[in-house]
Amino acid sequence: MKLSLVTLLGTKLDTDVYGVTLPTKAGEISVYQGHEALITLAKPGIIAVRYKKHDSDKQIDYFATSGGVVEIEPDAVKVLVDEADHGDDIIESESKAALERALKLKTNAKNQIELEDAGQLVDRHAVRLKVAGLRRHKRR
Numbered sequence: 001m002k003l004s005l006v007t008l009l010g011t012k013l014d015t016d017v018y019g020v021t022l023p024t025k026a027g028e029i030s031v032y033q034g035h036e037a038l039i040t041l042a043k044p045g046i047i048a049v050r051y052k053k054h055d056s057d058k059q060i061d062y063f064a065t066s067g068g069v070v071e072i073e074p075d076a077v078k079v080l081v082d083e084a085d086h087g088d089d090i091i092e093s094e095s096k097a098a099l100e101r102a103l104k105l106k107t108n109a110k111n112q113i114e115l116e117d118a119g120q121l122v123d124r125h126a127v128r129l130k131v132a133g134l135r136r137h138k139r140r
Contacts, residue, residue, distance in 0.1 A: 001033040002076040003049065005063065005084055012063065012084045018055070020077055021048040022070055031077050038072040042081060044123050046131055062087045064131040066124065087135030090128050099125035 003020055005013040021030045023045025047063040068081030102125050106118035 001031075001035075004076070004078045005047065005065075006078070006080050007084050008082050012086070013049070015051070017049055017051050017077075018053045019050045021046075022077075022079065023047070023065070024070060031072055034074050035072050035077075037074065038070075040070050040072075042068045042070045042079060044120075044127055046127060046134070047079065047084065062131045062134045064090065064124075064128045085128060085131070087131045090132040090135065092129065092132035095125055095129040095132050099129055 001017055001019075003013060003015060003017045004011065019030055019032045021028060023043050025041040025043050028045075029040075042065065044066050045064075047065050049061045049063070051059065051061075063084045063086055065079070065084040066082040068079065070080075071078040099122065102118055102121035106115065106122055109115035109118050
């Protein structure tokens with residue numbers, strides 16, 4: 001099955017995969033060859049990619065993504081998001097510091113707009129921190 005992961009900055013991934021797990025508004029779904037056609041909204045979260053059927057869990061790649069759109073065909077998955085960061089590109093200490101700053105912004109928000117903006121930052125950095133942790137665990 002072909003997986004295309006496209007961000008505002010260009011294509012992050014365009015390759016054959018065995019399966020992919022995606023965060024959608026309806027919940028997390030796993031997609032394999034022959035999946036029923038579907039178009040759905042992606043929420044910020046983690047995309048997990050298994051390239052070959054017998055790959056170990058240590059060979060799974062993880063991407064921290066923002067929300068977007070997912071189009072599933074029986075032989076292809078297209079994911080269109082604002083950003084997607086591979087686990088190897090995330091520095092855990094920086095993500096932790098950014099999450100702490102975002103939490104402080106949320107606590108000090110003076111109106112609904114500031115609260116929503118801070119909430120989005122909290123979600124983004126929490127996902128990035130989780131992917132960084134998965135990468136660390138994968139390397140052990």
